[in-house]
Amino acid sequence: MTSPIRVTMTGGARGSWRVTRTNQVTGEGLAAVDRLAVVEDGGHDHVAAGRDGISWVLRGYTSNSRYTTAAETAELRAKQADLGRPEATLAALIPIRKSVEWWQLAQDERRAILAEQSRHISIGLEYLPGVARRLYHCRELGEPFDFLTWFEYPPSESGAFERLVDRLRASQEWRYVTRELDIRLIRDR
C-alpha cells in the first residue's frame, strides 16, 4: 500500500453495511444511523450531511506506517489479510480522537507508549489474519476524529475481536483517547 487511499464514510439510510450496534465509548457521539457506505478514492467527494438521507460524513486517508519497524512490518505483511474477504461479513468502525498531550509527544515517546508499553503492534499481530484491519488518518483534514480504524472479520472471529478491543482499551495508549465510538456492522448488500 504505497499510494494513499482516500475514503469517505457516510452514515445514513444507504450503504452495504447495516449498523447492528453503536457504542459511545468516550466523549461525544454521532447521530444513530441505519447504514454505512464506504467509498474510496474520491468517489464521494460531493456527498454532504443533510442530503440523500445522510446524517454524517467522515473522511480520511491511508498513509505510510508511522511506528512499525522493518521487522514488525515484515511480520504484519506476512500475516495480514486483505479487506473484502467474502467470509468477513462483520465489520467495526472505531473512530478515535487523541488528546493534545499525545500530539505534543515526540516520536520516540509516542512509539514507547504505543509499542513498548501498550504492545499495540504485537497485540494486533496476534489477531491476524482473522481480523483484517485498515487505518485511515484524518486529524489534518479538520475532521472530528484523528483516526478512522476499520476492521473486517468472519462471525467465527467475533469473540477474538472483542478480546482485541478490550486489551487495547486497557492499555496505557488509551489514556490519551479523548473521543471514541464503536460502530458494529454486518454486510448484507
Place this chain on the structure above:
Amino acid sequence: MTSPIRVTMTGGARGSWRVTRTNQVTGEGLAAVDRLAVVEDGGHDHVAAGRDGISWVLRGYTSNSRYTTAAETAELRAKQADLGRPEATLAALIPIRKSVEWWQLAQDERRAILAEQSRHISIGLEYLPGVARRLYHCRELGEPFDFLTWFEYPPSESGAFERLVDRLRASQEWRYVTRELDIRLIRDR
C-alpha cells in the same frame, strides 16, 4: 504547534512574496510566476489555477513531528525562531516529492536514513535561529508534491542558507527525492 495549520500557496500575479529565482532541481517544474501568496487555515479554499492570475495552487498542512526524539524536540524548540520576523525578508519554498521506495520503508529505516545517516535534524539545528522553517505535508492530499518546505531568513543569513541546502542535497536522504523545485522569494508588500 499542536493543531494542524492548513496552508494554500498560490503562484501567480499576486501575493506579498516576489519570486527572485526558480531552480528546477529534479524532475518536472511548475510554470514561472511573478509572485507567491501564502494563506493559512482555509482562507483560500476557493482559489483555483486559471483564475485571478493564478498559475498554480499548492496545498498542505502542518502535523505532529514524525522523526524527532524528545531530546531533539527540546533542542529545536529552544533554538528555533517563529515565522514572520520583520528582518526575515527572504524566503525559500522548496516543494519535494520522494520515491515509492522511500514510502515503502519502515519507520526505523526512514529514521536511520534521515537522522543517523543524513543528519537532517542536526544539520538543521546548526542554522537555527537564523533560518526559520516550517514543514507542510501534502502527500495524502493527492498533491503533486509530498512536502512543501518553507524557510524565512534575513539577508545576512543568505550564505548560511545556501550551505544548509547544499548539505541536505548531498545527503543519503536526498537519493529518495524524485522531484524538487527551489523558489526564492523576497517580501516587498
